[in-house]
Amino acid sequence: MTIKNAFYAQSGGVTAVINASAAGLLETARAHPDKIGNVYAGRNGIIGALTEDLIDTGSEPLEAIRALRHTPSGAFGSCRYKLKSLEDNRREYERLIKIFKAHNIGYFFYNGGGDSADTCLKVSQLADTLGYPIQAIHIPKTVDNDLPVTDCCPGFGSVAKYVAVSMLEASFDVASMAKTSTKVFILEVMGRHAGWIAAAGGLASSKDRHVPIIILFPEVTFDEEKFLAKTDRYVKEYGYCTVVVSEGVKGADGKFLSDQGLRDAFGHAQLGGVAPVIANMVRNGLGLKYHWGVSDYLQRAARHIASRTDVEQAYATGKAAVEYAIAGYNSVMPTIERISNSPYTWKIGMVELSKVANVEKMMPADFISEDGFGITDKCREYLSPLIEGEDYPPYKNGLPDYIRLKNTAVAKKLAEFKI
Amino acid sequence: MTIKNAFYAQSGGVTAVINASAAGLLETARAHPDKIGNVYAGRNGIIGALTEDLIDTGSEPLEAIRALRHTPSGAFGSCRYKLKSLEDNRREYERLIKIFKAHNIGYFFYNGGGDSADTCLKVSQLADTLGYPIQAIHIPKTVDNDLPVTDCCPGFGSVAKYVAVSMLEASFDVASMAKTSTKVFILEVMGRHAGWIAAAGGLASSKDRHVPIIILFPEVTFDEEKFLAKTDRYVKEYGYCTVVVSEGVKGADGKFLSDQGLRDAFGHAQLGGVAPVIANMVRNGLGLKYHWGVSDYLQRAARHIASRTDVEQAYATGKAAVEYAIAGYNSVMPTIERISNSPYTWKIGMVELSKVANVEKMMPADFISEDGFGITDKCREYLSPLIEGEDYPPYKNGLPDYIRLKNTAVAKKLAEFKI
Numbered sequence: 001m002t003i004k005n006a007f008y009a010q011s012g013g014v015t016a017v018i019n020a021s022a023a024g025l026l027e028t029a030r031a032h033p034d035k036i037g038n039v040y041a042g043r044n045g046i047i048g049a050l051t052e053d054l055i056d057t058g059s060e061p062l063e064a065i066r067a068l069r070h071t072p073s074g075a076f077g078s079c080r081y082k083l084k085s086l087e088d089n090r091r092e093y094e095r096l097i098k099i100f101k102a103h104n105i106g107y108f109f110y111n112g113g114g115d116s117a118d119t120c121l122k123v124s125q126l127a128d129t130l131g132y133p134i135q136a137i138h139i140p141k142t143v144d145n146d147l148p149v150t151d152c153c154p155g156f157g158s159v160a161k162y163v164a165v166s167m168l169e170a171s172f173d174v175a176s177m178a179k180t181s182t183k184v185f186i187l188e189v190m191g192r193h194a195g196w197i198a199a200a201g202g203l204a205s206s207k208d209r210h211v212p213i214i215i216l217f218p219e220v221t222f223d224e225e226k227f228l229a230k231t232d233r234y235v236k237e238y239g240y241c242t243v244v245v246s247e248g249v250k251g252a253d254g255k256f257l258s259d260q261g262l263r264d265a266f267g268h269a270q271l272g273g274v275a276p277v278i279a280n281m282v283r284n285g286l287g288l289k290y291h292w293g294v295s296d297y298l299q300r301a302a303r304h305i306a307s308r309t310d311v312e313q314a315y316a317t318g319k320a321a322v323e324y325a326i327a328g329y330n331s332v333m334p335t336i337e338r339i340s341n342s343p344y345t346w347k348i349g350m351v352e353l354s355k356v357a358n359v360e361k362m363m364p365a366d367f368i369s370e371d372g373f374g375i376t377d378k379c380r381e382y383l384s385p386l387i388e389g390e391d392y393p394p395y396k397n398g399l400p401d402y403i404r405l406k407n408t409a410v411a412k413k414l415a416e417f418k419i
Numbered sequence: 420m421t422i423k424n425a426f427y428a429q430s431g432g433v434t435a436v437i438n439a440s441a442a443g444l445l446e447t448a449r450a451h452p453d454k455i456g457n458v459y460a461g462r463n464g465i466i467g468a469l470t471e472d473l474i475d476t477g478s479e480p481l482e483a484i485r486a487l488r489h490t491p492s493g494a495f496g497s498c499r500y501k502l503k504s505l506e507d508n509r510r511e512y513e514r515l516i517k518i519f520k521a522h523n524i525g526y527f528f529y530n531g532g533g534d535s536a537d538t539c540l541k542v543s544q545l546a547d548t549l550g551y552p553i554q555a556i557h558i559p560k561t562v563d564n565d566l567p568v569t570d571c572c573p574g575f576g577s578v579a580k581y582v583a584v585s586m587l588e589a590s591f592d593v594a595s596m597a598k599t600s601t602k603v604f605i606l607e608v609m610g611r612h613a614g615w616i617a618a619a620g621g622l623a624s625s626k627d628r629h630v631p632i633i634i635l636f637p638e639v640t641f642d643e644e645k646f647l648a649k650t651d652r653y654v655k656e657y658g659y660c661t662v663v664v665s666e667g668v669k670g671a672d673g674k675f676l677s678d679q680g681l682r683d684a685f686g687h688a689q690l691g692g693v694a695p696v697i698a699n700m701v702r703n704g705l706g707l708k709y710h711w712g713v714s715d716y717l718q719r720a721a722r723h724i725a726s727r728t729d730v731e732q733a734y735a736t737g738k739a740a741v742e743y744a745i746a747g748y749n750s751v752m753p754t755i756e757r758i759s760n761s762p763y764t765w766k767i768g769m770v771e772l773s774k775v776a777n778v779e780k781m782m783p784a785d786f787i788s789e790d791g792f793g794i795t796d797k798c799r800e801y802l803s804p805l806i807e808g809e810d811y812p813p814y815k816n817g818l819p820d821y822i823r824l825k826n827t828a829v830a831k832k833l834a835e836f837k838i
Contacts, residue, residue: 014592014595071591076595165723176494179464272695293716294712297604298585298588298712298714301589389817392811397803398726398803399623
């Protein structure tokens with residue numbers, strides 16, 4: 001039996017630790033040259049496979065591969081591109097098989113979220129549907145933490161830590177200024193469908209260090225009156241309060257709060273986030289001085305404040321993917337199984353991809369406090385371990401020494417393909 | 420001679436390291452009980468002096484004082500309150516003297532920026548103007564880096580590091596997504612008058628790791644056409660680009676770009692930052708996908724990524740303030756003097772307050788590149804050492820273990836005073 005090569009691609013929005021999964025995968029593959037040949041990475045994700053734009057990871061020195069563990073973003077490029085069903089786009093699947101054949105690829109590793117799990121599932125069925133033998137393994141990645149079965153998703157813990165630390169620091173700041181200046185600070189965070197990331201902001205407050213934090217979840221219909229009443233109460237009691245608002249918060253009309261149809265002085269449509277909308281309400285409704293921030297990409301790229309737990313889990317899932325492939329598995333995804341909360345212990349498990357694809361895990365209702373503005377103890381127990389531990393990157397001249405790979409292209413063997 | 424007590428207050432916007440100055444000052448004062456009695460801190464800055472709301476720092480355990488070194492924000496509260504001239508507000512100065520007398524205060528330590536230096540100067544003249552003997556020492560603090568004489572200002576180095584790290588991480592993120600998604604990321608940072616903070620974003624690009632970064636300085640009149648041309652060129656060459664924009668950027672009409680007179684669908688005035696304004700131009704002018712963020716307080720509160728250089732300088736200026744007081748100085752400010760660039764070495768100097776008050780240090784013109792969108796090598800040489808080194812706070816349960824002092828009030832001795 002000839003040794004098969006592997007294909008690896010990063011998919012969807014990148015994170016602080018998706019490259020740690022790549023490191024786990026590539027290091028483990030290199031440790032088994034008798035089982036897996038070279039690993040070809042798709043340049044810009046699955047698009048790289050379709051266009052035969054493959055990266056020769058074998059030409060990178062081991063130390064560069066190791067440095068991926070501490071480098072955020074997608075080292076090989078990612079993309080937002082979902083393969084349609086075999087019926088709707090047989091052409092693309094046939095192209096994939098041509099690429100796999102041409103480069104002797106027998107393993108397909110796909111590192112992404114829910115949509116990617118679906119694509120990976122379809123590839124895993126190519127033996128049945130189009131007769132090409134391939135083992136497809138999905139590696140979980142999403143800051144949205146919405147994949148089912150797995151206890152959490154690599155990428156989420158580090159965003160959670162960034163948001164919790166930021167809310168803590170901003171709260172300390174506002175507390176010291178509130179006497180004569182800003183009384184309310186609002187931070188907008190990601191999470192269009194689920195409030196996992198906003199919930200993490202609640203960790204900045206704890207029993208031994210209470211901070212007046214209001215959380216605005218996408219799961220809770222926004223009620224301006226209730227929100228202003230709570231803000232007013234906090235400011236009267238503590239002198240200040242801080243608000244973490246999910247970008248996906250909607251009003252009673254079902255529309256995103258951020259979608260205010262803003263116009264400039266000339267009547268031209270303008271962009272806006274949800275944070276300034278909330279700030280406006282605080283100004284108009286309570287007359288309080290406010291400040292607001294929008295974390296945007298900073299929150300998911302912040303490898304400098306990554307959760308060690310998250311980094312370790314990201315690496316472990318990448319490693320497990322290779323081990324599962326070597327053990328002969330197809331159409332599975334490594335999962336993170338929580339063993340205990342205190343001390344937090346976990347292990348790597350496995351789930352069939354068919355149970356993951358197209359299933360979204362929402363925040364349990366009992367994670368949100370009764371008034372809709374906070375997290376419950378149950379939520380806290382779930383979240384806290386995920387931000388545990390620090391894992392600082394090395395620094396050079398005051399900045400993190402993130403690696404840029406050479407990303408050498410593999411020679412093309414096929415004709416061009418238009419996507 | 421009886422031993423005199425000291426008064427200490429934090430003034431203006433807080434920073435990641437103003438408490439490190441407090442630690443340097445309080446630890447040093449405690450080491451000289453034969454020279455300085457208790458140190459009373461003003462609750463919420465100078466307002467605490469006027470209202471006799473004094474904090475007994477002597478009742479804090481030494482370990483709590485030491486923990487200030489790694490805690491951002493103003494531990495005693497700060498305020499934005501500028502004393503008028505003696506002619507315009509003799510009442511407040513007479514009140515200060517009453518407070519000083521009642522609590523046997525002979526040293527006045529004021530920790531702030533330009534306005535505070537002016538207040539401190541006025542207090543230092545009380546012996547001459549109102550016959551009360553006091554030694555007033557100013558401790559520099561401002562993220563704006565605009566105090567004269569001193570090579571840099573404690574507080575700035577850490578903001579600079581935060582902005583440089585954030586721009587590096589965001590640039591890595593966008594680079595991996597640009598093939599099918601976001602091509603331009605815009606980060607809004609502080610700096611209404613001077614572009615020091617925006618300039619620091621340029622450090623994310625270096626000779627051995629070029630990143631296509633555009634800097635929008637408040638010193639350079641914004642030219643939309645030139646900006647879009649540069650963005651277009653970068654995106655064509657690199658596939659993406661990132662923009663760091665100072666909140667103080669103005670157009671040819673002299674108005675802040677952020678002041679767009681935004682209205683919601685009902686015609687109500689809305690808030691906006693400058694980042695979404697720039698994003699709008701990128702969308703309308705180039706049709707490129709964008710993302711934008713606003714750091715706001717996060718940048719100046721981010722003790723988790725503070726510059727070690729900055730922390731050491733903040734501590735050293737607090738320490739020097741006490742040493743100068745003990746040596747009999749009045750009306751001075753410790754400065755940071757740069758000895759060499761490479762390796763970076765520095766020492767503490769001293770300047771008369773009269774040379775600091777009401778003087779603003781702007782960015783030198785030769786720190787901005789010819790096209791107005793970048794920093795020169797000279798600027799880089801100046802900035803780089805200021806972000807050197809890391810100084811991580813201790814962590815507990817995944818979050819920085821920042822200290823909250825007891826802030827016990829000193830018993831009042833005088834009648835109430837309305838400010």
